[in-house]
Amino acid sequence: MIPHSFIQDLLNRVDIVDVVGGYVPLKKAGANMLGLCPFHGEKTPSFTVSPTKQFYHCFGCGQNGTAISFLMEYAGLSFVEAVHALAQQVGMAVPEEKENIPPIERAKQQAKSLALSEIMQHACEHYRKMLRTAPQAIDYLKGRGLTGEIAARYGLGYAPAGWDGLRTVFPDYEAGTLEESGLVISKNEAPGTNSKRYDRFRDRIMFPIRNNKGQTIGFGGRVMGNGEPKYLNSPETALFHKGSELYGLFEARQAIREAGYVLVTEGYMDVLALAQLGFPQTIATLGTACTPTHVQKLLRQTDCVIFCFDGDKAGQRAARRAMEASLPFAADNKTIKFLFLPAEHDPDSFIRANGAKVFEQAVADASPLSQFLLQAVSEGNDLNSPEGRAKMQFVAKPLIKLMPATALRMQILRSLAQLAQVSPAELEAAFELSKPANNKRKAPARQKRTQPIGLERQTIRALLACPALAYELDEEATGVITRLATGHASMMTQLLETILSIGEEVRFATLSEQLRQTGPDFDSLISEIAASRDFDPEPTQQELLDAIRRIRVNEIREELQKLTSETANNAMPLEELRERHQILTQQQKELQRQIAQSTQ
Numbered sequence: 001m002i003p004h005s006f007i008q009d010l011l012n013r014v015d016i017v018d019v020v021g022g023y024v025p026l027k028k029a030g031a032n033m034l035g036l037c038p039f040h041g042e043k044t045p046s047f048t049v050s051p052t053k054q055f056y057h058c059f060g061c062g063q064n065g066t067a068i069s070f071l072m073e074y075a076g077l078s079f080v081e082a083v084h085a086l087a088q089q090v091g092m093a094v095p096e097e098k099e100n101i102p103p104i105e106r107a108k109q110q111a112k113s114l115a116l117s118e119i120m121q122h123a124c125e126h127y128r129k130m131l132r133t134a135p136q137a138i139d140y141l142k143g144r145g146l147t148g149e150i151a152a153r154y155g156l157g158y159a160p161a162g163w164d165g166l167r168t169v170f171p172d173y174e175a176g177t178l179e180e181s182g183l184v185i186s187k188n189e190a191p192g193t194n195s196k197r198y199d200r201f202r203d204r205i206m207f208p209i210r211n212n213k214g215q216t217i218g219f220g221g222r223v224m225g226n227g228e229p230k231y232l233n234s235p236e237t238a239l240f241h242k243g244s245e246l247y248g249l250f251e252a253r254q255a256i257r258e259a260g261y262v263l264v265t266e267g268y269m270d271v272l273a274l275a276q277l278g279f280p281q282t283i284a285t286l287g288t289a290c291t292p293t294h295v296q297k298l299l300r301q302t303d304c305v306i307f308c309f310d311g312d313k314a315g316q317r318a319a320r321r322a323m324e325a326s327l328p329f330a331a332d333n334k335t336i337k338f339l340f341l342p343a344e345h346d347p348d349s350f351i352r353a354n355g356a357k358v359f360e361q362a363v364a365d366a367s368p369l370s371q372f373l374l375q376a377v378s379e380g381n382d383l384n385s386p387e388g389r390a391k392m393q394f395v396a397k398p399l400i401k402l403m404p405a406t407a408l409r410m411q412i413l414r415s416l417a418q419l420a421q422v423s424p425a426e427l428e429a430a431f432e433l434s435k436p437a438n439n440k441r442k443a444p445a446r447q448k449r450t451q452p453i454g455l456e457r458q459t460i461r462a463l464l465a466c467p468a469l470a471y472e473l474d475e476e477a478t479g480v481i482t483r484l485a486t487g488h489a490s491m492m493t494q495l496l497e498t499i500l501s502i503g504e505e506v507r508f509a510t511l512s513e514q515l516r517q518t519g520p521d522f523d524s525l526i527s528e529i530a531a532s533r534d535f536d537p538e539p540t541q542q543e544l545l546d547a548i549r550r551i552r553v554n555e556i557r558e559e560l561q562k563l564t565s566e567t568a569n570n571a572m573p574l575e576e577l578r579e580r581h582q583i584l585t586q587q588q589k590e591l592q593r594q595i596a597q598s599t600q
Helices: 004-013 016-021 067-075 079-089 103-132 135-143 148-153 176-180 249-259 268-276 292-299 313-329 347-354 356-364 369-378 386-402 407-420 424-430 454-465 467-472 475-481 486-502 508-516 523-531 537-568 574-598
Strands: 027-029 032-035 047-050 055-058 157-159 184-188 195-199 204-210 216-222 231-233 262-265 282-284 304-309 335-340
Touching: 004 067, 004 079, 004 486, 004 508, 016 032, 016 047, 016 055, 016 067, 016 249, 055 508, 055 523, 067 079, 067 508, 079 292, 103 157, 103 176, 103 204, 103 216, 135 204, 148 268, 176 184, 204 249, 216 268, 249 262, 249 268, 249 282, 262 268, 262 292, 268 282, 268 347, 292 304, 292 313, 304 313, 313 335, 313 369, 313 386, 335 369, 347 356, 369 386, 369 407, 386 407, 386 424, 407 424, 454 467, 454 486, 454 508, 454 523, 454 537, 467 486, 486 508, 508 523, 537 574
Parallel strands: 262 282, 262 304, 304 335
Antiparallel strands: 027 032, 032 047, 047 055, 157 204, 184 195, 204 216, 216 231
16 A cells, blocks of 8 residues: 555645646636546536646536546556556655555655755755856856846856855755755765865856756756866756656746647757747756656657757767657657757757748658657668568567557558568567557445535535644544534544544645545545635634534533433432533533624
């Protein structure tokens, strides 16, 4: 079982707008995003995604849920598969049951991640401030043709040349978290001596690398002269994983949706130049080969990915690696293309030399995946000889086996069969291709409890909408809500236990996901909350307290009736009965006064 705390952390890191937006075109509509429902045919958009709730809801068919349930319903994934897919997207490792981390330890890890995030944000602000007072850095950026507007949009900064410039930002320069963030380096100069600590980035233009929520998780630094290395990236940290992150993706998300494709380059400056000259849908890998995680992340943003590489041998090698990373995700409804520039150009120099229209045409003429794959496996092989054709099949086999069993794979197989002078069936047998499995699953029917009504429903609804309120209840209030009518006490107990197991940072999205894994009892309330406006904690808290007071008033009324019966039967001493009756009457009046005051 995947720990509740991990699900909470995962849903806090992913942005449901990004997840859903990778499959459904969304447009801003007030505080929410709006689009055509992917679960039923409709011409008028009724499918909303709430960034605040981190929840989607369709007013047409009633489908709703979190980022996890969206992947389960839309992509047909199991719960575990959906969690793994989202975790891979944000660079998190899913803990196995045997690796279950105690809540205290996981809380420490979360606190550490928060501390690192704050450090990176302070450093980013410092570098941006330093750029404003560094004329040599400003002149360099102007010399590269960049405007102040583009520098501000991407948060560019400057790391001064001093060895410990960050000491002015972080008074505790020797703190271990500074080294863990990758901003400083500690180096022992000799055995037995104290370590020397210094800034990793010095005299460099700084490019902040942001995650999908806009938080700075790493940096890229570029020298302004002929120093080496020309580019220096943050090391792997608890926040930053090069194989999972892409430069400029946070800034490009809306432009990608509007353009209908994403342009993938290799350099920071390529992203900035293309964004400035009319292609803000551009992103870049971080000095590393394109990975399957990169491709998967991009295909969640758009159905079309276009890789743009230099035309030299290094560019060809990078394109080959990108193709291999893309093949497992080459679905029939996805388009992957490859654009090769002349050997003497990179995207930055090409668009400045030839203009935006020429570059736009080059993008339109990019080679599709199928064409590039056929070219790659044929290159260097004499297809007029049996040996050459056999070599081509040998090279193609591992690539084809990476692909899912789709119509595209079938089309590529037919083209390969023609080149190899064999039948498609013979080639399929030689490649040992398995037929696609039937992944359809039918969930077993689940029994549903009788739904609560009245005050019980009001109480459960308030706690479900704003679960963090449970931590603000005192012992008396908690006692009241756990003494609900017998038919609904189990629902309330389950709700409170789930909230407390997740932790104080619990949110509606995480709670609803956990509750849905146990049965359909809360489905109608979850749908009701998903369809409503975002809940304001303050009035919701007042609503909860009001419900608790009313429940307590009903309890007091029942107890007073019981006392009257006991008086008639002489079951208790008269003085004791009077004293108890007086106390209950006073409590009832005070609660009724508070209820009346809250409704004014």
